[in-house]
Structure formats: structure tokens, C-alpha cells
Amino acid sequence: MIGQNANKSSRKRAEFVVIGLGRFGTSLARTLVQNGHTVLGVDSDMNLVQRHSHEITQTIQLDSTDEQALKEIDITSFDTVVVAIGTHFEASLLTTVALKSLGVKHVLCKATNERQRDILLKVGADKVVLPEFEAGERLATMIIAPSVVSQMTLCPNVGISELVVPDSLVGRSLEEADLQARYGLSVVAIQRGTNVQTNLKRGIVFRQGDMLVVIGPTDAVHRLSSHV
Numbered sequence: 001m002i003g004q005n006a007n008k009s010s011r012k013r014a015e016f017v018v019i020g021l022g023r024f025g026t027s028l029a030r031t032l033v034q035n036g037h038t039v040l041g042v043d044s045d046m047n048l049v050q051r052h053s054h055e056i057t058q059t060i061q062l063d064s065t066d067e068q069a070l071k072e073i074d075i076t077s078f079d080t081v082v083v084a085i086g087t088h089f090e091a092s093l094l095t096t097v098a099l100k101s102l103g104v105k106h107v108l109c110k111a112t113n114e115r116q117r118d119i120l121l122k123v124g125a126d127k128v129v130l131p132e133f134e135a136g137e138r139l140a141t142m143i144i145a146p147s148v149v150s151q152m153t154l155c156p157n158v159g160i161s162e163l164v165v166p167d168s169l170v171g172r173s174l175e176e177a178d179l180q181a182r183y184g185l186s187v188v189a190i191q192r193g194t195n196v197q198t199n200l201k202r203g204i205v206f207r208q209g210d211m212l213v214v215i216g217p218t219d220a221v222h223r224l225s226s227h228v
């Protein structure tokens with residue numbers, strides 16, 4: 001451990017550890033902190049440790065492939081550790097192995113390709129994300145179906161989607177629209193302004209600007225969203 005840097009709120013015990021303060025790791029740590037969580041940010045580069053010390057609860061410089069250094073920060077006392085190292089795959093791999101062999105419960109990793117993901121899962125990573133692939137998929141959805149605001153995949157081609165009600169449904173009731181029969185989609189909620197209705201009553205009529213939360217095939221959501 002070469003150095004330590006902590007901001008004023010560092011007396012509060014961090015809940016999560018983010019190893020690797022590149023663009024991805026920093027964005028993750030910042031978002032967790034902005035949502036009221038405490039994060040220990042780790043990087044081998046002292047400049048990055050210092051640069052981000054004002055926005056991350058605690059930052060520390062160490063080489064995460066060094067098991068002894070991880071023990072010194074009592075890494076096993078954290079339930080969730082994110083390995084946000086991508087390009088330096090060897091470092092990501094050695095860090096993941098070290099974390100799992102020390103007994104960290106949840107190790108989440110970032111990978112830059114599917115082969116890296118498979119290797120990280122084989123050595124014990126609990127979850128691996130491919131941010132560039134996932135961003136590409138989201139951008140494709142934005143192009144194919146601009147009215148789909150968010151999507152959560154449950155299994156291939158089935159998910160929960162949030163979309164702006166298509167013009168063709170405005171003024172029609174839930175029963176008239178019959179999205180289950182026409183698209184295989186179940187409407188689970190309607191957001192109207194700040195009000196979210198989940199217990200959908202018979203006869204509810206879609207209004208301009210409603211946001212629908214539907215569950216079902218993703219390709220059907222795309223067809224529905226283009227049905228203006």
C-alpha cells in the first residue's frame with residue numbers, strides 16, 4: 001500500500017469497493033455516492049486516487065493483484081467489490097482470483113469482450129457486465145424504437161419495457177387495446193405524470209403522454225412502439 005487519500009466524509013464506513021478508477025469505475029462510484037451510498041475507490045495510479053478523492057467517499061492507492069494489500073484494507077469485510085478494470089485484463093483476472101480466494105461474497109466485474117466474460121465467470125466472478133456491448137444494444141433500441149425509454153431483459157427476447165403510449169392507443173381502453181391478444185404483452189403499470197398506477201382497473205383509458213410498463217417479447221414491444 002503506497003498511499004491513502006480520503007475526503008472529509010471518510011469516517012463513515014464504505015459499503016462498496018470499486019477497484020479501477022477509469023471512466024467506468026469512476027462513473028459507477030460517483031453514481032453510488034450521489035445515491036447516498038459510501039464507496040471505497042481503489043486504483044494503482046496515485047494521480048487518479050487524488051483526482052477522485054473529492055467525489056468518492058474514500059480513495060486508496062494499491063495494487064489489487066496483491067493479496068496482502070487487499071487483506072490490509074480488510075477486503076473481506078465488504079460484501080460487494082466491483083472490479084472495474086478492462087483493458088488490463090491480466091490485472092482484472094488476478095484481482096478477481098485474489099478476491100474470491102480471500103472469500104469476498106459478491107465480486108462483480110467489467111469485461112471488454114465475451115471471451116473475457118467467460119474466463120472471469122470461470123475463475124469465480126459472480127456477475128460480469130459488458131458495458132460497451134450493452135450500450136450498443138441500448139443505442140440500437142433507441143434507433144429501432146425511439147419511444148422505448150428503458151428495457152430490462154429477463155431472458156432472450158423477453159423483458160420488461162417502458163415506452164411512451166403510441167398515438168394509436170390514445171383514447172382507447174386497456175380492454176379495447178387488448179395488447180395481450182395482439183402482441184403477447186401484459187401492461188403492468190401506467191405512469192401518468194408523477195402518478196404510477198399498478199393496480200389497473202378495467203376501463204382505464206390511455207391518455208397522450210402516458211408511459212406504459214409492459215412485460216413480454218421485446219420484438220413485440222418494438223412493433224407496438226412503431227404503431228403510431
Ligand code: ATP
Pocket residue numbers: 019020021022023024025042043044045048062063064065084085086087088089091092
Ligand atoms: P475505462 O473504464 O476508462 O474504460 P479501461 O476499461 O480501459 O478503463 P483499464 O484502463 O484497464 O480499464 O483500468 C481501469 C483502471 O484500473 C485504471 O485507472 C488503472 O490504473 C486501474 N488498474 C489497473 N490495474 C490495476 C491494479 N492492478 N490495481 C489497481 N488498479 C489497477
